[in-house]
Amino acid sequence: MRQITRNKLDKITGLIVFSVAMFWLVVGYFVVPILFSSLPSKLAGETAGTLFEFSSLMLLVVLIMLTGLYVGLDLSIRHIKSLLMALLLVCILRFWVAPWMVEIKQAYPKGLTPVSPDWGLFSSLHGVYQLLYLVVILLLFIWGLRLIFLSSRPLHEREVK
Numbered sequence: 001m002r003q004i005t006r007n008k009l010d011k012i013t014g015l016i017v018f019s020v021a022m023f024w025l026v027v028g029y030f031v032v033p034i035l036f037s038s039l040p041s042k043l044a045g046e047t048a049g050t051l052f053e054f055s056s057l058m059l060l061v062v063l064i065m066l067t068g069l070y071v072g073l074d075l076s077i078r079h080i081k082s083l084l085m086a087l088l089l090v091c092i093l094r095f096w097v098a099p100w101m102v103e104i105k106q107a108y109p110k111g112l113t114p115v116s117p118d119w120g121l122f123s124s125l126h127g128v129y130q131l132l133y134l135v136v137i138l139l140l141f142i143w144g145l146r147l148i149f150l151s152s153r154p155l156h157e158r159e160v161k
Contacts, residue, residue, distance in 0.1 A: 006073075013066060014147030017083075020062055021140035027055050028133055042111040049102065056094045059136075063087040081145035089136050097129050 032053065035044040041156055063086060070080045104122045105112055 008148045009069075009073075010150070013069075013132065014144045014149075016062065016144075017066070018138050020059055020078065020146030021137050021144060024055055024133070024137050024140070027051050027139070032149065037102060045105070045111075049098075052098065056090055056091070056098070060087075060090050060094060063090060082139045086136050086139045089132050089139075092134070093132050097125055097132070101125050 002103060003087075035047050038044070039047065066083055067080065067087060070083065082112045101122060104118045104125070107118065108116055112119060116122075
């Protein structure tokens, strides 16, 4: 009975993780570029910031719940290391990089431009954000797909990393 329950749990978890990764992919790589091509830069940036704020909060809640679930099942860290790495990176993005970027932007009420003194720092932080955002998406896609496709194999044959 535990075998069936664990297989179903892994498949459902994989679908949830894959869906959240797809949501992040759509927001970051489809919606935000459309915003910047359709709206004034300052308004597009504010709207994108709101979208990233919401999506990171949603992902943080999902990752914390999944971590609690899997820790409650007494799984070793190696079974959820991608989940824990994604959780750590989302926390870094949400509680360190994003607030720092917001603080820089608030110093320029008319908008941050390439001639602004803090443009270099903001651009560097933006690059770090983009890189970590992509890494989180990849971690979630890989972990989610592994759970989906490996969950049909017997537990003793699986090695989810």
